[in-house]
Amino acid sequence: LRYLVLLDIDGTILTTNGAAAAAFRSALEQVFGTSGPTDGYSFAGKTDPQIARDLLRIAGLPDSEIDHGLPEVWPRYVEELAPRLTRQAVRLLPGARELIEHAHAEPNWVLGLLTGNVREGARLKLEAAGIDFALFRIGAFGSDHAERGELPALAARAAEEQLSRRFHGKSIVVIGDTPHDISCGEKLGVRTIAVASGSYSVDDLEACGPDHVFATLEDTVAVRKAVEGLNG
């Protein structure tokens, strides 16, 4: 087991075409009576708890009130999310399924998730896209920590506990679609692979200095080489 390959979900594996954001806002409105500003706030690359706090702070709520209500948001979000994840709403992004299948079967790789989604939201989204959640042996979720920058270390620790194998530096590979995905593993010196299938362009991502940038994950051979650091 030489590489711990950690995939982001939204904008990397799939898109929910606004369905998840609608569920999220509905849950916030049920609990807090507001879901904050509707325009000009991007969910991309942020954890679910971070998004909730940002939106509610902009709406003027104090942190004490946010902390009090937040635990109630997640079950409501999951309840709102499930029926919205229709066949029309959820779309797998090019090359994602092939990469996941390869990563799962590749004996030198351990496949995991590194996502701002709460765990149950991640499971629902993947299953709606026809991807078995059990393919991912390791997971670090927004429900584990509100700061994405803490998630790579949590994933590495989980891998060590479950597999008795220590991953560090470039043996940890983070694949995602935003500058937050590129910066989250800085402290650990992980390898970063950016993919412009979400809301950032190749140029935007390139400017953040990832190890590799792809327009999509379609060129599975090139992405596999990038994971193993074989193409520069």
Ligand SMILES: [Mg+2]
């Ligand atoms: Mg993403």
